[in-house]
Amino acid sequence: MANGGFEKDRGTLKKLCPAKQYGLTCEGAAECPEAQGIRISLEEDRRIFTPIDRSSYKWKRAYNKRTAVERVNSRLDVSFGFENHTIRGMEKMKVKCGLALCIMLAMALGRIKENQPEKMRSLVS
Known part of the structure; x- marks a missing residue:
């Protein structure tokens, strides 16, 4: 799933379909149950799901600072x-x-x- 951002008012991470996010065509898009994307609550596991998504460039820059x-x-x-x-x-x-x-x-x-x-x-x- 592709990064769709953080929804502060809901306290969730949004994950979107990679085909839809990157403008690709998908044969199974019509019957896909997650075509609109999914939301993951931060309360699920706060160590894994953070407001800055781990797959984002912003996370990589912040983690590089920590490493330095x-x-x-x-x-x-x-x-x-x-x-x-x-x-x-x-x-x-x-x-x-x-x-x-x-x-x-x-x-x-x-x-x-x-x-x-x-x-x-x-x-x-």
């Missing part, structure tokens, strides 16, 4: 050693994480200025 943030978190944990730390206190931890993020940005900026954009995410030369 997870890569930064992993770099903080593994490369900068925050996974096994002995830092006591939230303020000290915020300062050290902020410094680590500044270092990552400075290294990326340096790589771009040196015309090495392919090495922008690399911590070593």
Whole structure:
């Protein structure tokens, strides 16, 4: 089924017939019970059915942002050693994480200025 959008007033995802949605001809369209499409309530399973349909481009862009943030978190944990730390206190931890993020940005900026954009995410030369 093709993505038909989110109906906020009903709280449902709308799924449409792919043939109808993409302008294709379908031999069984006359007797198809789902020719007008179906609605799936978000209450069915909130983890699977979200207001942004998982098959949409909007979902892909949002999930790519999440993946990028997870890569930064992993770099903080593994490369900068925050996974096994002995830092006591939230303020000290915020300062050290902020410094680590500044270092990552400075290294990326340096790589771009040196015309090495392919090495922008690399911590070593």
